[in-house]
Amino acid sequence: MPQIAATEVLIASRGRCNLRTVFEGILHAVLLACAVVSIITTVGIVLVLLLESLQFFRDVSVWEFLTGTKWSPLLKPQHFGILPLFCGTFLVAAGSSVIAIPIGLGTAIFLSEYAPPVVRDIVKPLLEVLAGIPSVVFGYLAVVFVSPIIKELFPSAEVFNAASACIVVGFMILPTIVSLSEDVLRSVPRSLREAAYALGATKLDVTVGVVVPAAMSGIMASFLLAIARAVGETMAVTLAAGATPKLTLSFFESIQTMTAYIVQVSQGDTPAGTLEYRTIFAVGLTLFIFTLSLNVVAQWILNRVREKYE
Amino acid sequence: MSEAAPIPLRVTTPTVRQPAVARNVTELSERAKKVAAIDVDFFYGTHQALHGISLEVPENCVTALIGPSGCGKSTFLRCLNRMNDMIDETALKGQILLDGIDIYQRGTDVVELRKRVGMVFQKSNPFPKSIYENVAYGPRVAGIKKRAVLDEIVEKCLQQSALWDEVENRLDDSALQLSGGQQQRLCIARALATNPDVLLMDEPASALDPKSTAAIEDLIFELKSNYTIVIVTHNMQQAARVSDQTAFFYEGHLVEVGSTTDMFTNPGEKKTEDYITGRFG
Amino acid sequence: MKLHAHSKSRPYAKFASTCFAVMCGFCTVLSVLVLLVVLWNIFSYGWSALSWNFVTSWPSRFPAKSGIWSALIGSLYLIGVTAVVSVPVGVGAAIYLEEYAPPSRWRTLVQVNIANLAGVPSIVYGILGLGLFVRMMHLNRSVIAGGLTLSLVVLPIIILSAQESLRAVPSTIRQASYALGATRWQTIWHQLLPVALPGILTGVILSLSRALGEAAPLVVVGAATFVAFTPENLMTDEFSALPIQIFNWTEQPQKDFHQLAAAGIIVLLVVLISMNALAIILRQRFGKKVKW
Numbered sequence: 078m079p080q081i082a083a084t085e086v087l088i089a090s091r092g093r094c095n096l097r098t099v100f101e102g103i104l105h106a107v108l109l110a111c112a113v114v115s116i117i118t119t120v121g122i123v124l125v126l127l128l129e130s131l132q133f134f135r136d137v138s139v140w141e142f143l144t145g146t147k148w149s150p151l152l153k154p155q156h157f158g159i160l161p162l163f164c165g166t167f168l169v170a171a172g173s174s175v176i177a178i179p180i181g182l183g184t185a186i187f188l189s190e191y192a193p194p195v196v197r198d199i200v201k202p203l204l205e206v207l208a209g210i211p212s213v214v215f216g217y218l219a220v221v222f223v224s225p226i227i228k229e230l231f232p233s234a235e236v237f238n239a240a241s242a243c244i245v246v247g248f249m250i251l252p253t254i255v256s257l258s259e260d261v262l263r264s265v266p267r268s269l270r271e272a273a274y275a276l277g278a279t280k281l282d283v284t285v286g287v288v289v290p291a292a293m294s295g296i297m298a299s300f301l302l303a304i305a306r307a308v309g310e311t312m313a314v315t316l317a318a319g320a321t322p323k324l325t326l327s328f329f330e331s332i333q334t335m336t337a338y339i340v341q342v343s344q345g346d347t348p349a350g351t352l353e354y355r356t357i358f359a360v361g362l363t364l365f366i367f368t369l370s371l372n373v374v375a376q377w378i379l380n381r382v383r384e385k386y387e
Numbered sequence: 388m389s390e391a392a393p394i395p396l397r398v399t400t401p402t403v404r405q406p407a408v409a410r411n412v413t414e415l416s417e418r419a420k421k422v423a424a425i426d427v428d429f430f431y432g433t434h435q436a437l438h439g440i441s442l443e444v445p446e447n448c449v450t451a452l453i454g455p456s457g458c459g460k461s462t463f464l465r466c467l468n469r470m471n472d473m474i475d476e477t478a479l480k481g482q483i484l485l486d487g488i489d490i491y492q493r494g495t496d497v498v499e500l501r502k503r504v505g506m507v508f509q510k511s512n513p514f515p516k517s518i519y520e521n522v523a524y525g526p527r528v529a530g531i532k533k534r535a536v537l538d539e540i541v542e543k544c545l546q547q548s549a550l551w552d553e554v555e556n557r558l559d560d561s562a563l564q565l566s567g568g569q570q571q572r573l574c575i576a577r578a579l580a581t582n583p584d585v586l587l588m589d590e591p592a593s594a595l596d597p598k599s600t601a602a603i604e605d606l607i608f609e610l611k612s613n614y615t616i617v618i619v620t621h622n623m624q625q626a627a628r629v630s631d632q633t634a635f636f637y638e639g640h641l642v643e644v645g646s647t648t649d650m651f652t653n654p655g656e657k658k659t660e661d662y663i664t665g666r667f668g
Numbered sequence: 669m670k671l672h673a674h675s676k677s678r679p680y681a682k683f684a685s686t687c688f689a690v691m692c693g694f695c696t697v698l699s700v701l702v703l704l705v706v707l708w709n710i711f712s713y714g715w716s717a718l719s720w721n722f723v724t725s726w727p728s729r730f731p732a733k734s735g736i737w738s739a740l741i742g743s744l745y746l747i748g749v750t751a752v753v754s755v756p757v758g759v760g761a762a763i764y765l766e767e768y769a770p771p772s773r774w775r776t777l778v779q780v781n782i783a784n785l786a787g788v789p790s791i792v793y794g795i796l797g798l799g800l801f802v803r804m805m806h807l808n809r810s811v812i813a814g815g816l817t818l819s820l821v822v823l824p825i826i827i828l829s830a831q832e833s834l835r836a837v838p839s840t841i842r843q844a845s846y847a848l849g850a851t852r853w854q855t856i857w858h859q860l861l862p863v864a865l866p867g868i869l870t871g872v873i874l875s876l877s878r879a880l881g882e883a884a885p886l887v888v889v890g891a892a893t894f895v896a897f898t899p900e901n902l903m904t905d906e907f908s909a910l911p912i913q914i915f916n917w918t919e920q921p922q923k924d925f926h927q928l929a930a931a932g933i934i935v936l937l938v939v940l941i942s943m944n945a946l947a948i949i950l951r952q953r954f955g956k957k958v959k960w
Contacts, residue, residue, distance in 0.1 A: 097498075097851060104853050108768060111760030115782050115827065118820050122792060125799030183695030191689050192696070200700060202948075207703045209874075209944060211881025213911045214710070214933050217918045221926050222709050248702050255699065281685035302787065309789020311884035312911070316918050336791050336884070343794070343888045349803060357888075361795040365788065372787035376780070473846060475770050502849030512840035514859055524858065525848040574844070581849055 126365055129358035136352055142359065148322040148333075150356045151342070157356070159363060161322035165239070165332035166364075169314055170307045172243025172328060173250060177303055180247075181254030182296065188255070189262035190284050201256070208252035215245040216316030224317065227329070234329035237319030243328065245313050250303040257302065261295030261382060262288060298378040305371035309364065311336040335364045415632055415646050418445035420484075421585060421615040422467060427481035429462055429471070436462045439481070440641045442634055444585075449607060449616045451630035451647065453623060455667065458636040460619045464587050467617065468504040469497050485585070502529060505578035509590040511570035513562035513577075518554050521562045521573055525581035540580050548576035549606055568599025575606065579614075586610065588618040592625065604629050623663050627651050635659045710937070714930025722931055727913065731924035736932050739913035742811070742891070743880060746909055749815025750822065750879045755872055757819075758826030762868075765827070766834040767856055786824035793821045794888030802889060809890030811907045817885045822875040829871025833864040866950050873947040877940050883911035910936045 134142070137157045145158015184204075188197050223241040227234050234240065265288050273283040289296070319331030320341055333341070339357045347354045422444040429437035437459045444450045452460040465471045466483060469490065482489045490500055502525070513521050522541045531537060541558070545551040550572045554565070562573055571591060578586060588607070592600040607616060607629045620626050626633055627647060634644040635656075643656045654660040661667055725735020761782075769775040797817030807813040837860050845855040861868075892906045910932060917929035 101851055101853055105768060108760045108764035111757045112764040112769070112778050114757050115761060115778060115785060115823065118785060118796070118823070119781050121800055122788065122796045125796050126792075129799065180695045180698055183692045184699050187689075187692035187696045191692060196696075200696060203700050203703055206941070206944065207699070207706075209877060209881075209940060210706065211883070211911055211936065211940070213881070213883045213915050213918070214706075214937070217914060217926075217929050217933060218706060218709065220918055221713070221930070248699075251699055251702075279681050279685040281681070281688045284688070305787055306789075309791065311789065311791045312915060316915065336789065339791055339795070340884065340887050343798075343890065358795060358799070361792055365792050368787060368789055368792075369784060372784050375787075376783050468847060470843065470847060473843065498849050498851050500849075501847055506843075506847035508840060508843065508847075510840060512838070512844045514841060514844065515863060524845070524850070528845075528848065528850040528854045528858070577844075577848065 122365065126358055126362040129355050130362045133352065133355035133359045137359075146324055148338075150353050151345070151347075155352075159335075159360065161324050162333060162335045162338055162360065163363075164324050164326075165318065165322060165334040165337070166308055166367075168239045168326065168328065168332060169242050169246055169310070169318065169334055170304050172239060173246035173307045174300070174304055176244060176247030177251045177254055177307075178300060181251050181299075181303070182258060184251075184255045185258035185262055185296075186284060186289070189259045190280070190288065204252045204255055207248070208256075210249075212249065212310060212312040213316075215249050216313040219245040219313055219317030231329055235319070235331045237317065237321075237331040238329045239318050239332050240328040242314045242317035245317060246307050246310050249310065249313065250306045253303045253306060254299045257299035258292070258296045261292040261299070264295075265291045294378050295382045298375040298382070301371050301375035301378070305368045305375070308371070309336065309368050311340060315340045335360050339364075415445050415448065418448065420444065421446040421486065422617070423484040423487075424463070424466070425482040425484065427463070427466065427479065427483060429459070429466060429480075430478045431474070432476045436639050437466075438639045442641060442644055444615060444617055445632065446615050447611055447613070448631040449611050449618060449629050450632045450634065451626035452617065452619045452634050452636060453621070453626050453662070454636035454642075455662065456621065457638075459639040460634075460636045461589055463636065464589055464617060464619050467585070467587055468501050468506055469495075470501075470506065472497060502581040503583050504585045504587060505581060505583035506587040507571070507574050507578050507589065507591045510594050511567060511574050513565070513570050513573055515561065515563055517559045518562050518565070518573060519558040522576050522580050525577060529581060544576040544579040545573075547579055547610065548572045549602065549609075550576055566599070568595050568602060571595060571599065571603060572606065575603075575610075579610075583614065585615045585617065588616065590619050590621065593621065600625075623651075623665075635662065637662070707937075710930050710933050714927060714932075714934045717927045717931035718934055722928075723935065727908075731922065731928055734917075734925075734928055736910065736913055736935060739908045739910045739932070740935070742907040742912075743910045745811045745907065746815050746818060746886075747876055747880055749812060750818040751872075751876055753816060754819035754823050754826055754875070754879075758823050758872075758875075759830050759868060761823075761827045762830035762834060763856060766831055767852065767860070782824045782827050786828065789884075790821050790882055791884040791888060793817055794885030796820065797885060797889040809892070809906055811905070814886050814889050814891060814907060814909070817889050818879040818882060821882060821885055822879045825875040825878065826871055829874070830864070830868045833867025833871065834860060836867060837863045866953075870947045870951050873943050873950070877943040877947075880940060880943075881911055881936065883909070883915050886912055887915070 142157055142159055144160065145156060146160050147156035147158050148161045149156045184200075188200060192200070219241040223244050224236060224238065227238060227240050228236070269287055269291060270283055273287045278286065314334045315337040318334060318337060320333050320337060321331040322333040322338065323330070325332065338360055342353065342357045420443045424440050424442045427437055427440040428435060440459075440463055442463075452464060454460050462471065466479060467490075471477050471479070479491060483491060485500070485504065489495075514524065516524075519541055522544050523537045526537055526540050531540075542551065545554065550569060553569060554560075554573075562570065565573060571594075575586075575591070592603045595603065604625065607618065610616060611631075618626075618630065630647045632644065633647045633650045635642045635650070635658075637658055643650065643654065643659045645655070650659065651663060654663060722735045723740065724737050725733060726737055727739070728734045761778075765775060765778060769778070794817060797813060797820070801807045801813040801816050802809060805813075807816075841859050841863065842855060845859045850858070886909055891909055891912045914929050914932045914936065917925040917932065920926070
């Protein structure tokens with residue numbers, strides 16, 4: 078008899094059973110909502126940036142914005158050419174890459190190919206600590222420590238200069254390059270290395286000729302992610318590089334990046350709804366598109382690398 | 388076993404003809420049918436893993452599913468408590484009846500089903516909790532809260548799985564401290580705690596040493612008076628020792644099913660004979 | 669003979685190989701050295717300015733009287749709001765993605781979206797916070813607006829790390845639980861979360877320490893630099909935060925303020941490093957206890 082009752086419960090949907098289904102359903106919905114928050118965030122970013130930027134582009138033509146060579150929205154006469162900010166961002170990204178890429182790749186190669194496990198176990202957490210140091214701390218270092226040194230070495234340098242920003246940003250993005258590149262280098266199959274050694278290659282031949290090329294796409298992705306970080310880096314460049322938007326390729330002059338400009342306006346008392354206020358959304362949109370493209374390409378490469386080795 | 392070429396020629400076109408019926412299984416066929424699969428096809432995505440399986444499982448018997456690895460015996464076992472639902476992009480055609488009711492029909496409560504059809508896995512997988520909590524988990528999720536009732540269930544199930552004497556005094560120790568064989572018996576106790584009718588065992592002794600294996604086999608023999616047991620095994624001797632009915636799977640087809648004694652002494656299919664005599668698999 | 673001739677054509681092969689190894693080793697030493705230089709520089713410069721008075725004083729125009737009290741309290745409030753918002757949402761999203769969502773275009777979309785959000789510069793989140801929380805939702809330049817903005821900044825990191833912890837729970841645990849007739853939520857609550865908890869907590873602590881050091885989004889949302897009171901009403905009152913205070917002092921031309929900045933950084937780093945240490949202890953103590 079109890080057997081039959083049990084079998085009926087199997088199909089029945091009443092009482093406790095029903096309550097449980099409802100409870101599970103509600104939970105499912107709540108968790109789904111949590112995941113949707115991430116989508117809303119993206120939509121929110123795009124909407125906020127687009128809406129205010131559209132207002133901005135009513136007064137300033139897109140052509141003027143993208144090709145103008147003077148940026149002075151806060152001073153009369155106003156100019157809205159983003160190229161000087163672009164140039165500043167480019168200088169910092171390029172300069173910091175020049176520092177971070179060779180050192181980062183060298184460290185990654187050392188850790189994956191040469192270092193005994195003990196060294197790796199010490200160095201990796203230390204690099205994590207380096208990655209965890211807030212950007213404003215690097216800004217402080219640039220102003221108080223790096224900039225005076227540069228001034229001493231190159232007396233013509235200005236107090237605020239791109240070089241000091243490049244140096245600190247370079248070390249900020251270093252951990253990104255090291256940890257990602259090291260992962261890819263280590264995932265290169267042993268058999269590939271052994272095949273090269275069996276042909277009488279030196280360790281240098283194997284590393285530079287076989288391992289690094291095999292891991293190249295992943296290494297490139299780490300470079301892109303690091304450059305994206307340098308482009309979006311804010312506090313350090315604001316403090317170190319100055320607030321003078323200009324078209325220059327000199328590392329010893331004061332410049333301004335897109336991010337530093339946004340901070341400059343935010344710190345002032347620019348009333349909402351004015352053209353000046355809207356410039357930060359237009360600049361923010363440019364910055365967002367820039368970093369997003371770098372990230373998308375890097376993620377795409379990384380996904381392909383993962384598929385290859387899984 | 389590695390063997391010569393002619394075998395694949397014979398086995399590529401498995402034929403299924405009314406298995407058990409033609410065989411002399413009077414004793415088995417008299418029993419009530421606990422579980423019955425009717426023409427079951429099973430798909431992983433586009434890959435068909437089971438082809439038209441029809442199989443009846445008599446009540447309070449041990450049915451062994453044998454066959455070389457990849458033959459679909461585990462897949463079939465996992466169809467019986469709908470564990471394959473957990474795998475994405477799988478589909479089942481046909482019917483599986485439990486006490487005459489199709490467990491794949493719409494509105495079936497899978498959670499209720501799994502309480503009635505317990506399962507023991509190939510690798511012992513105790514929860515990283517105490518021994519007591521492992522056994523009490525099933526009744527707890529079923530809504531039993533009274534400590535006294537839980538105590539009673541835990542003791543009864545541990546006794547049934549012949550583990551009580553060994554763990555009586557350390558019920559609060561982590562289950563992960565038990566030996567492999569003990570862990571597997573704990574998993575059996577855990578499965579019994581939901582008071583199932585049917586117990587599915589997926590190669591329960593394959594990861595164990597001979598002594599623990601013997602303990603599990605004894606246990607299966609004890610349990611069959613109260614439970615209907617379906618066991619997957621790749622060990623022919625084990626199938627012969629513990630089961631009443633044996634079903635031979637090959638490449639997703641049910642080649643033959645019959646009483647174990649018949650099957651091992653007088654197999655009806657050439658393929659079955661080849662397999663149980665160790666020519667392939 | 670041929671073999672011999674070949675190796676003779678590259679007499680410096682071995683030397684070059686050694687040089688390369690030394691160079692790579694030098695890079696490693698340099699990266700670690702930078703960290704030490706950074707820490708040494710800050711501690712040697714700021715140590716003398718650090719005192720109990722410094723911690724409990726309000727900011728002031730006079731360096732000698734200045735302190736970080738309002739910034740410290742502001743940071744604590746911000747982290748509180750961030751934790752309350754981002755932890756449940758982040759862990760919930762991770763559970764949804766790992767345990768509920770079947771592989772589909774939808775899940776891929778959410779996953780790609782989260783990976784990209786993790787790469788969006790924090791200042792862009794600041795602009796979102798300014799447009800959404802400060803202006804549209806009229807939260808003003810308040811702790812709530814700042815905390816919500818920081819929540820969005822760290823959300824992707826929390827989701828990704830929680831997902832990783834859930835994925836590390838062996839699937840045998842899931843199967844055993846489902847086979848006993850547990851529902852999806854019972855399985856998650858009783859089996860998966862307890863096992864994944866140390867990993868999730870580690871990720872949470874690391875994300876919150878990131879939030880603690882963020883200045884850029886707060887500047888845009890409108891954190892004030894000279895606040896001589898602690899926020900009473902989280903919805904309306906102005907607030908400051910440690911990194912903002914440090915930023916402000918660094919901006920000043922006077923050397924005395926720079927020393928205050930260094931002292932502020934020491935406080936910030938001590939908090940950050942203790943949080944990191946806690947995360948490492950969690951990982952060590954609970955991560956390896958469970959063996960499969």
